[in-house]
Amino acid sequence: MIKSLTEKINDLSIKVAVVGLGYVGMPIAVAFSKKIPTIGFDINEKKIEDYRKGLDTTGEVGKEELKDCPAEFTAEEAKxxxxxxxxxxxxxxxxDDKTPDLTPITDACEIIGRNLKQGSIIVFESTVYPGVTxxxxxxxLEQYSGLHCGVDFRIGYSPERINPGDKEHRLTNIVKIVSGMDYETTELIAGVYEMIIDAGVFKTSSIKVAEAAKLVENAQRDINIAFLNEIAMAFERMGISTGEVLTAMGTKWNALKFTxxxxxxxxxxxxxxYFISRAERFGYHSQIITAGRRINDGMGSFVADVTVKKLIQADKLIKNTKIYVMGITFKENCPDxxxxxxxxxxxxxxxxxxDISVTDPAADRNEVLSHYLCKLVELEEVKEADCLIFAVAHKEFRKLTVNDLDKMFKNMANDKKVIIDIKGMFDKQELESRGYTYWSL
Structure with missing residues (x-):
């Protein structure tokens, strides 16, 4: 007798496959493998080899947990x-023109379609605009499988909410939004995710609502950060410390904790x-979200220009000035x-x-070289600097004392030593009292 999906869910015999084993997919595969038979698939054979050896290149799961993981990691699509x-x-x-690149997800659909079993459910976690699924x-999926959606297979959407590098908000303790093409499918999808999500699931009325919810979550954060970036640029011209302003503002109970x-x-x-692109297709030109993106995309150039200004104030010639950029990952304590x-x-x-060099204790040297043609130096090699730009608040950088910083500079007067502290990691009063040329957002 062939079991139904409901029966397989109830007796834990359902087999899950996760397609794409990066910062999102790999933790999902590991979590499901503790409960039910699980396949972890990725086209990157090197990544599969690392996972089989227990090497967690994402830092999301950990060496020991990955080593003991019963999931079947494979690059063989027939599995x-x-x-x-x-x-x-x-x-x-x-x-490059900021339009959605759906190639990875359509390529995944081709692979799945070629190997789709009748009666299966496919759930997309990749962030997309409403309507993509x-x-x-x-x-x-229909083209490459020869099957028909709603008859031979079903679909759903459950936006990923994993926050790389966050050791507090993990996959299992974040509420999972789930949706399906119909009520029955939504219930089945919810039943599967409830096996691993301790925080529970939230069911939406449609796939498009779930797709939109993910976009709005991140657009909201983007806009809030853009607002603070804008005031930081304005306060720089006014000679006001943004950090001090935010500390003062934060004494009110309803102040938002963004930086x-x-x-x-x-x-x-x-x-x-993705939101901007989809809205334009329906004849609406986003104003606030577009403005926020423009501000945030310009922050790198803003920091660089402030650095140039501070170097000039320290009587430095910019050409051939030795600058070390401390950190290259997009966030602290994360290799991403x-x-x-x-x-x-x-x-x-x-x-x-x-003359610019970059160091980052969390990033993979080969990956940085491959993606950005940038050769990382070790933290111990940071010497004879004119300027230090702390771009990422890695724990290794937070441990540095003023004496440690001093050893990284050339032997010169402190007012010639420029420290750009984007994340405000160091004590401004202490550094300025010692005569350093210091700036933070």
Whole structure:
């Protein structure tokens, strides 16, 4: 007797496959493997080899947990034929012109379609604009499988909410939004995710609502950060410390806890463009979200220009000035370098022919070299500097004392030593009292 999906869910015999094993997919595969048979699929064979060896290149799960993980990690697409429930967690970047690049998700649909078992459910977690799952993914799945959606297979959408590097808000304790093409499918999808999500699930009335919710989550954060970046640029001209203003403002109970800074990564720096693109197709030109993106995309150049100003104030010639950029990942204590805005600082300063080196204890040296043609130096190699730009608040940088910083500079008067502290990690009063040329957002 062939079991129904409901029966397989109830007796934990349902087999899950996760397509795309990056910062989102890999933790999902590991979590499900503790409960039910799980396949982890990725086209990157090197990544699969690392996972099989227990090497967690994302830092999201940990070496020991990955080593003991019972999931079957594979680059063999035919293994997907065994799956009853397929989760798609591939990247959804933007093109150079900031329009959505759906190539990774359509490529994934082709692979799944070629290996789709009748009766399966495919759930997309990749961030997309409303309509992608039903209008773009379904036709590809049908074309390559020869099956019909709603008859031979079903679909759903559950936006990923994993925050890379966050050790507090984890996959299992974040409420999971789930949706399906109909009521029954939504209930089945909810039942599967409830196996691993301790915080519970939230069911939406449609796939488009779930798709839109993810975009709005990140666009909201983007706009709030853009507001603070704008006031930071204004206060720089006024000679007012943004950090002090925010500390004072924060004494009110309803003040929002956002800070200015570089906005990169795979979500906040990308997802608003998916909203903007989709809205324009319906004849609406986004004003606030577009303005926020423009402000945040310009922060790297702003920091670089402030650096130039501070170097000039310290009587430094910009050409050949030795600058170390401290950190290249898009956020602290995380190896993720996708869409990092630190490179905007590096590229802008390169226009002035400064001598720039980058160090990052969290990033993978080979990945940085491959993606950005940037060769990282070790933290111990940071010496004879004219300027230090702390772009990422890694824990290794937070441990540095003033004496540690001093050893990184050339032997010269303190007022010639320039420290650009984007994240406000160091004590401004202490550094300025010692005569350093210091600036923070």
């Amino acid at each position: 997907l034929k065994e799956a009853d429930f397929i989760i798609v967690a591939v990247p959804t970047p933007v093109n 039903e209008e773009i993914c379904v036709p590809v 200015p800074g570089l906005v990169g990564g795979h979500c906040i720096g990308v997802d608003p463009y 370098i996708r869409n990092t805005k630190v490179m905007d600082i590096v590229n802008r300063l390169s226009e002035y022919q400064a």
